């Protein structure tokens with residue numbers, strides 16, 4: 094009887110252990126699973142046609158052209174900016190804000206080894222970028238998009254510490270990978286649906302050229318781009 098109970102408990106313990114190891118490995122792979130920290134990657138139920146265009150790695154001189162395009166269609170977007178680039182182009186960051194778009198944190202220096210940083214190092218990257226955004230916007234940003242979409246225990250603990258929210262995406266343009274703007278345009282269009290958070294980078298002419306085709310298409314099909322805070326009903330900045 095005693096052995097029976099022990100054997101049963103051990104099998105149960107082993108099952109739970111294996112399951113948790115499996116989940117941990119799986120969770121660090123895909124930002125959309127949001128296993129380590131709650132991650133917003135789309136809006137499930139929203140008014141028909143609402144999507145959120147997002148732009149990473151700026152600001153850059155290309156941002157100015159993107160802002161002109163967004164203005165022409167009265168679309169709003171979210172820019173996940175790198176702190177270092179904000180220091181180089183603060184006037185472009187102010188244009189983003191003045192035109193009613195949202196700025197989020199994308200780390201201070203976009204380290205290539207971001208997935209291997211310790212919690213303390215992630216916090217430093219977050220805080221350095223927060224300070225610069227605060228100087229421009231006047232408030233602390235609430236949104237963070239991790240470089241390369243990495244979420245792991247260090248990132249989860251760091252965003253808990255800085256009290257920020259992780260914003261992912263579910264429609265990835267691959268505009269830094271695909272060389273041809275026609276292919277990028279067709280890729281985004283093919284997957285497009287209400288509630289999408291669409292990932293672009295405001296760092297190349299290719300993206301500008303893609304938007305010159307995508308924005309009229311969105312308008313024609315009844316889509317409207319809103320900021321991530323608007324789409325998700327969240328606050329973009331701390332009170």
Ligand SMILES: [Zn+2]
Nearest residue numbers: 149150240241
């Ligand atoms: Zn990035």
